[in-house]
Amino acid sequence: MVLDLQDALYIATLLFALLTAVFGILVLNTLFRNKLKELFSDKKFFIFFLLATGYALFALGELTWYLILTVFEQTPSAGMPDFYWVTGALFMLVSFVALSKTLYRSYGQPSKILPLIIIGPLLVIAVLLYVSTAISESVESGGVFLAYFYPLMTSLILIFSTNLLIYFKHLDRFEVNLVYLFFANIGFLGGDLLYTYWGASGLLGILSNVFYVFAYGLSAFVFLMLLLKFYHHSLEKNLR
Secondary structure, eight states: HHHHHHHHHHHHHHHHHHHHHHHHHHHHHHHHHHHTTTTHHHHHHHHHHHHHHHHHHHHHHHHHHHHHHHHHOOOOOOOOOHHHHHHHHHHHHHHHHHHHHHHHHHHOOOHHHHHHHHHHHHHHHHHHHHHHHOOTTSSHHHHHHHHHHHHHHHHHHHHHHHHHTTTGGGOOOGGGGGHHHHHHHHHHHHHHHHHHHHHHSSOHHHHHHHHHHHHHHHHHHHHHHHHHHHHHHHHHHHOO
């Protein structure tokens, strides 16, 4: 029964990862249409491009891992899935750093981000300590690096995406949907932390998949909403 639930959750994870990848790629395609270029400054275009690319690549890593597992019937070692995950995570982090920088330069309010400056480093330290105690000593060197890399990256992504909440009232009609990515990032961090422990001990697999279903589900929802808003904008412009 437990195994069936874990399998069902993993299938749901794959489904939402597929939707995230598809909607993310469609957002990228839509961004390059001439009718939408006028919506964004160069900085905003850069941010949306990196966000869509990052989440799509991250989702492709999940799908590639599953394909290798089913086609070759072996647990994938560091390879193509990790290339997608690592590249996607870097794109995501750069996009949220750029967005945070843009929001801060536009609206300031240093007092609002002071708690984040204090809590952020504490979260990173807590994640590193957790991973140090969770990973198996038998893990190969490359596996140890990735075991640290993923939780560290998702914690940094979460920290910088917090600015979406801090400056929520200043977000435009396209940016406001990005707030859901903050909660998706909580899911990715929770899933990564539990998976790190699960990979070493064989426990908590179900809860890890719950976090990933939540994270990919919200990511897919965000890019779907962006697509709908882009479509409505194009429709309104054609009717003028």
